[in-house]
Amino acid sequence: MKFFARARDLTGCDTVTWTVPPATCVEPLRRRLATEFPAIAVIASHLFVAINGDYASDETIVRDGDEVAFFPPVSGG
């Protein structure tokens, strides 16, 4: 999993690897995020999630080897 911008600052790392049961979707990852990194709890529900570079939802199933990215609303331009 990758974190960017303020999400990275609040977790204190840019990449972590988690092992999860088969057929796990994004939603429990988001909950575990707030547990393992309490500082990010305040924005955890507002983070966008992308899997392998495409926007995903909390219902999207995560597969072995997927790159899951959590990040706050974008502000390019």
Add this chain to the structure above:
Amino acid sequence: MIQLTHDPIDTQALTESVRSPQAGAVVLFLGTVREFTAGRQTVALDYEAYSAMAVRKMEELVEQARTQWPIEKAAIVHRLGRMELGDVSVAVAVSTPHRHQAFDAGRFLIDQLKIVVPIWKKENWADGTTEWVHPGSPGIAIPGVLLSGEQP
């Protein structure tokens, strides 16, 4: 051309890259570092990207634009890293047969970039504090501050 770069953007070269004998119009949009936002003074911005996804999303935006306007050529370059006041952070260039198409397509590209492309800016305020700009995200001192007075 779709590109992320840490170097200053060559806006002249970018403009030339979309010129075409089939085009009657070329529009160039530049996003530049603004000093005052909602009354607060900025000294610099730091930009970062989820690079692989950002490039793909920019390519998808050009594909989407091509379904709506008769685009001859389009180019988007976003700069990353530290930028000072007035520096060009993003450049969008587009050529089409007629001017209204180029304006509309160019506006679509920059407006959508600011919504879907995973790039973030961090304010370095004149008072020495720093702050990520995450419109609508809780815990930000001035929510959506960079969106005040401008369309997303």
